[in-house]
Amino acid sequence: MAYRSILAPELFQDQTIIVTGGGSGIGRCCAHELASLGAHVVITGRKAEKLEATVAEIREDGGNADFEAFDIRQEEDVAAAIERIVAARGRIHGLVNNAGGQYPTPLEAISKKGWEAVVASNLTGGFLVARECFKQIMQAQGGAIVNIIADMWNGMPGMGHSGAARAGMLNFTETAATEWASAGVRVNAVAPGYIASSGMDHYDPDFARKVIPKLSRLAPMQRMGEEAEVSSAICWLLSEGAAFVTGSCIKVDGGSSLGIKAFELEAHDRAPRYEGFHRARRPKALDVDR
Template identity: 80%
Template structure:
């Protein structure tokens, strides 16, 4: 049993697509879906062992994949990595700026070092990846970029460093969509809400125990999202079916960003779930 994508099986045949943070979570899922649709996927991250594990899964499923271990916050490393990917593959057709991370802390307790680290992870690193892919390849060839943001609408209490960075990434997405359109490059974003992803396993144990299990009740759809439900939007934005879509952001949050505080949410189980990822793993906090 392989990945059950809603897109055509050969949608990305002969396409080279880079997925940052591809060793785990949503990035791992997206890499699997792209490979199942014919792409050669280059997954990147800081830890080679995580990349190797995901690459082994993709190859076992019959997909084509390679890896590149580097830190997206390091400007020289990003330039060298992008050039190495081009040297090995001849082109880059798409970029999924998925890598990032944050930790829950109130604004008053965030240090300058912590603030800068989260902004570098969630904004600066994505900018560097997009800029290098554009300047070294996409500027003359065209292509598509999808940036990862988050449900940061109306503020992001407890994670203000990430909220600020994600809001910046949205504006970068809109700006790049305008500046790079004449080169045939589309730039879009996705904003996941509460997704049952392995990224939740990195949070403080108390936060994971006390907060994460309650998140499913915060959206009108009364559940958390699946990694495959984010990946499917990313893959569509990269596909030819989204050829006239640029500078936009798709919210994948079950309605949690709609400002429902004054309206009582009804508990229900009427929201169908798309489980396309055959290798999905629930975060430990959700059993």
């Protein structure tokens, strides 16, 4: 089997695209799709083992990929990694700022250390990677950046640290789109809603068992999203078809961000679904019938 992308074959032929957090979840899916469309993908993360496994998958499928293991929160490590990628590839055409993470807890229980760790992962790290890509190569040769945020509209109760960081990343996206446009750099964002991703398996088992199976009923589409449905939006924003799109955010959330309160959502099973990722892994918390 191969990735069933809706986009044109060879769309990113011979382009170099970085995907942070590319060893699992949405990042892994996006790396596969980009490689299937001809890109040479460089995935990044902190754990080399996960990155090696994803690179092996991509190569087995006939794609081109490498990895760089580093912590996006460490400024010097980020600068050095981008320098190595530029030296090896000559250019960086695109960046998918996907790496991040959070844990569920109420605001009053979040320590300063916990707050700063989540903000560093979901905001500061993304800024550092984007800044280095811009300074080291994109300022001279242009490029496209897509920042992955979240459904944090109307607040993010239970994950306030992540909501604040993601909101900051959206504002960073808009600011960078303005400041970097004269260099031929486009900067956009994608905000996934509740996505059936392997990242859900990192949550506390009790939380995952009680909360995650209920999420499909919180959106008008009455289901959870697929990783491929997020990846297709990311890939389009990176493509020449989105050449006049910058400073924008695409919500891939089945309508969950609409904040519907007075209208009771009707249960149904009529929502269309796109399952293009041939190596998708369903979260253990969703090992129930759809």
